[in-house]
Amino acid sequence: MGKKNRAAIWVAALSIICGLIIWHAVHWHSTGMYMKMFRWLGTGKGYITVLYNLGLMLVLGGTLGFLMEKITDLLGYEVHEIEHFDDRGKADKLQ
């Protein structure tokens, strides 16, 4: 399987996950679930809100990060590791 085909599969899968996260966030905002969770703070259920907020940001960050990486692969934009050091001459080394 070619690199672009693999990237396309990844983009499709990650887009579905991102779409589900958006749908979930809009749904919970519109149904007032977020407000309900906000009121849990300071009660015995407060830890759920804390874990949810932390988890949502990490999952969303990770998913979007990998989705963007795969989109550039799909577009054929080559991203290589940057060569931070050039050992070919004394002047090329960090001073």
Place this chain on the structure above:
Amino acid sequence: MITFPILPGIEINLFLLVFIGFTVGIVGAFIGVGGGYMITPALMVLGFPANFAVGVGIAHITAKSFIATVRHKQLGNVDAKLGVLMIAGTMAGVEIGVRLLNWVRDHGVADKAVLTASIIVMLIIGGYIVWESTKSKTKLDEMVQRREKLPRDMQLSSIPKRLQGIEIPPMIHFPKSRLTISLWVVLSVGFFTGILAGFMGVGGGFVRVPSLVYLIGMPSIIAVGTDLFEIIISGGYSIIRHTMSGNVIIYAAVLMVFGASVGAQIGAIGTRYVRGVSVRYVLGYSVFLASLGSMFKLAHILIGENISWLQKGAQMIIFGSMVVLVAMIVALIGIAVIHRKGGQIPVWAKSLVLEKD
């Protein structure tokens, strides 16, 4: 326009919310900072109360740093080993810094002293970065005139060599940054930058990136990726603290993250096109502009709470600085692309951009 049940009667412009995420995404991913010092005032301009502006900002910063780190990792800009070790020192330092801040507040020395200290620190750091970058650029410009091959990065400081010479075991080698340095030096640098960050009430990227470059001796662009990696962890800790304090409107953060996801790609990929000195220039001016905003805030506190134009001025300066910084970054990337395609670029720009990866 969008409303949040937690903020009755306040309507927020959805487009501007996403746009703030986008612009801070570009700047943060390019210079390696979370950008809380830009986001908080910008969100306040939109209508968020100060505590929510901080909470939403920090939640979005964590996700944005994750997005930018994924790209920086692909570019080989993340020294995860050094980042993980430094986090231990940073977290301990932040805790001490926060306790110091609370102690100062308990003794009646309130915001004035903290803000004054922040301005002094920002002016020293920003001033040093701009001074050093200008010196490095002058040296690179001379090399351009002599038609010599330019180095990838150059920093004119002898401090890293001295710190790397402190041979207190365990000495640790970091292959990514090509450094061998005592663990205690890494922890100490993390600890002291953590104290500053905790005391100043910020994430600390603009303290940590210069520390990684000027104290540890890391190439500027690896410092950018490594600091963003650290912010995922320190930001995660801040989400916990701010959620518990009831400052996080998670839906607003989610919306901002979508803007940031695109902006962070531009900022991170932009590091492919520039020399380390360009990153330091933008970082230096960013810290300077932030200190200018803080000066307005201090004047507002000193002169009188009723002079609202000072507060508005502070917010507008920081909001405006985001636009200036984005313009600088986009211009640098644009010049580099023209250069790579064989086009003519100004002589002064040759020392700032890379001809090839």
